[in-house]
Amino acid sequence: MNDNIVQNIAHKLFLARSDMLEHELTEQELSFLLKEKSEGYCLKGNKLIFSSYEDRDHYVVRHYFSEIDSDRTDAEKTIILTAVSIWKKSLRGDRSTAGLFLSLYEDKINVWQALLTSECSQYEATFLADQFIKHSRNIDINSLFHFFSTIYNKYNKYV
8 A cells, every 4th residue: 555655656756747756745645654664765744755766766667567467468569658658758857767667577578579569669669678778687689689680670771
């Protein structure tokens, strides 16, 4: 329950596209959060303050992750569309929130293949790939080479 509260707060701050890391809590939110040990945030008075943008973004991606059923038949498409949406919302900074989101699925789907077969533009696909590389736990150099070779060959036919 507490994790959901923090995820929802992080999501609201993310959608507001502000550089704020703090949120004023309602009495009910505060009473729930006071019962648990905080991780990546602290409580000061009636405010929740994230330790960093990375900590806030960690809760943001867990919010999105909790909303997607990865066992659905169209899960890959939904995951990539969600990653694109996150990426577009986070263009204001140098954060790689969409890549962090994709890394949560790297054991469930082939992210590289999903990006190649998606309806993303080459610009979106390469930016998502770049962000994913930053957070991936297991980078296969052959998959990486195949991905970028395919993008290059698909969109640079004049060469």
